Amino acid sequence: MKKIRTYNNIAAVGLAKFPTDRYLVDASSETPDALLLRSHKLHNEELPSSVLAIARAGAGVNNIPVSQYTPKGIVVFNTPGANANAVKELVLASLLLGSRGITDSMSYVASLADEKDAIELHKKVEAGKKKYGGSELTGKTLGVVGLGAIGAKIANLAIDLGMKVIGYDPALSVEAAWQLSSQVNRAENLNSLLARSDYVTLHVPAIKPTIGMMNEEAFSAAKDGMVLINLARGELVEEEAVINALDSGKLAAHLSDFPSEGLIAHGKSTLFPHLGASTVEAEENCAVMAAKQLIDFLDNGNIINSVNFPAVSMERTTGYRLTFANDNIPKVLGTVLNLLADLNINVLDMVNKSRDDIAYTIVDIEQEPTAALLEKLSSVEHVFHVRSV
Ligand SMILES: NC(=O)C1=CN([C@@H]2O[C@H](COP(=O)(O)OP(=O)(O)OC[C@H]3O[C@@H](n4cnc5c(N)ncnc54)[C@H](O)[C@@H]3O)[C@@H](O)[C@H]2O)C=CC1
Ligand SMILES: O=C(O)C(=O)COP(=O)(O)O
Numbered sequence: 001m002k003k004i005r006t007y008n009n010i011a012a013v014g015l016a017k018f019p020t021d022r023y024l025v026d027a028s029s030e031t032p033d034a035l036l037l038r039s040h041k042l043h044n045e046e047l048p049s050s051v052l053a054i055a056r057a058g059a060g061v062n063n064i065p066v067s068q069y070t071p072k073g074i075v076v077f078n079t080p081g082a083n084a085n086a087v088k089e090l091v092l093a094s095l096l097l098g099s100r101g102i103t104d105s106m107s108y109v110a111s112l113a114d115e116k117d118a119i120e121l122h123k124k125v126e127a128g129k130k131k132y133g134g135s136e137l138t139g140k141t142l143g144v145v146g147l148g149a150i151g152a153k154i155a156n157l158a159i160d161l162g163m164k165v166i167g168y169d170p171a172l173s174v175e176a177a178w179q180l181s182s183q184v185n186r187a188e189n190l191n192s193l194l195a196r197s198d199y200v201t202l203h204v205p206a207i208k209p210t211i212g213m214m215n216e217e218a219f220s221a222a223k224d225g226m227v228l229i230n231l232a233r234g235e236l237v238e239e240e241a242v243i244n245a246l247d248s249g250k251l252a253a254h255l256s257d258f259p260s261e262g263l264i265a266h267g268k269s270t271l272f273p274h275l276g277a278s279t280v281e282a283e284e285n286c287a288v289m290a291a292k293q294l295i296d297f298l299d300n301g302n303i304i305n306s307v308n309f310p311a312v313s314m315e316r317t318t319g320y321r322l323t324f325a326n327d328n329i330p331k332v333l334g335t336v337l338n339l340l341a342d343l344n345i346n347v348l349d350m351v352n353k354s355r356d357d358i359a360y361t362i363v364d365i366e367q368e369p370t371a372a373l374l375e376k377l378s379s380v381e382h383v384f385h386v387r388s389v
Helices: 066-072 084-101 101-108 116-131 149-160 174-179 191-195 216-221 239-248 261-266 279-300 333-344 371-377
Strands: 002-006 021-028 036-039 053-056 076-077 141-145 165-167 199-202 225-229 251-256 321-325 347-355 357-366 384-389
Touching: 002 141, 021 165, 036 116, 036 279, 053 279, 066 076, 066 174, 084 101, 084 199, 084 251, 084 279, 101 116, 116 321, 141 149, 141 191, 149 165, 149 174, 149 251, 174 225, 216 239, 239 261, 321 333, 321 371, 333 347, 333 357, 333 371, 371 384
Parallel strands: 002 021, 002 036, 036 053, 053 076, 141 165, 141 199, 199 225, 225 251
Antiparallel strands: 321 357, 321 384, 347 357
């Protein structure tokens, strides 16, 4: 039986993908083959040595110390794009919340609960609306920082709303570029986008170059009265800088999925409890995709949508399957193949791919690998993980 340890609320339809005759899915498994989680933080947590893979049902992997796991051969997966539509729709809501006095006007109406006279109530309603007027999105400029799965959807939606759109993404993939409307203008750098945007929405991962990207310097480059939407990660925005920008009027509004003590106490941001991906559809998409990827890896050694290993897949042949991970340097693959040849083990099929400093190989061989063979392969210099699948 293979064991999957789950964390967080994983959609049942995803968990049901694990065949019950071969998989035990359990939140408290002590020797799991894999972990399946959403935002649960793995930093500072001891990982059982049995773990071969981790699937993040979602996009961001900053809750997982990926670089610590790679040398142990632990493959980390995410589910690119599976919750992008859910986030896009909450950005749309945020654009509207940031442009009209919707929440304040609702509070105003709620404050009229004691007014029992219909004529007086009507007067107060009509008097109140002066205070909560807004402006329209059409014709305004939206700056989209990060044009991946989510950013591209938002950029295209904003074009459909009649907005002008500027995008900034120095690492834009060809695949993401194909998704993007040709009407999206490219900014050379973040400050140039900020200087021209009435609304700015962040859709980048929390990584070294992006952490704290919205700081005092960025706000001073920004257009006065800008609306900032951050449904990506709290770490992208420096709390003190955003509070100063709200107080000075540099920011007309700040909407964020990442409440912090300081922002809540300050009271001027519109804060959601990390709701971006919390739709039935997104939760199901992510859970199904994560489960399928784990099953294919645990059953066949195939790797799809990993954030630390190359994409490697091979149809099963009639033989037995070995997989190994190694440092991406010359001669390791040759040494392993020579070792198999010396033992008269015939290779039926093979695929080898590399990514940055590591390589991963799937080899189908004619005879069942013995424990001694696995041991020999593991002892090849620069091979750091071997598995019979
Ligand atoms: N609030 C929520 O519930 C959710 C939040 N997220 C957050 O949104 C982030 C983006 O998600 P996806 O669009 O699905 O990821 P993605 O990987 O498809 O797109 C990220 C984009 O950011 C770009 N990028 C990287 N560094 C950059 C930089 N310094 N400046 C500008 N662009 C940069 C990349 O080139 C890529 O195109 C996730 O990493 C996660 O942190 C994602 C899903 C749900
Ligand atoms: O996919 C992401 O990056 C998210 O932030 C969604 O997080 P969640 O799955 O709702 O805990």
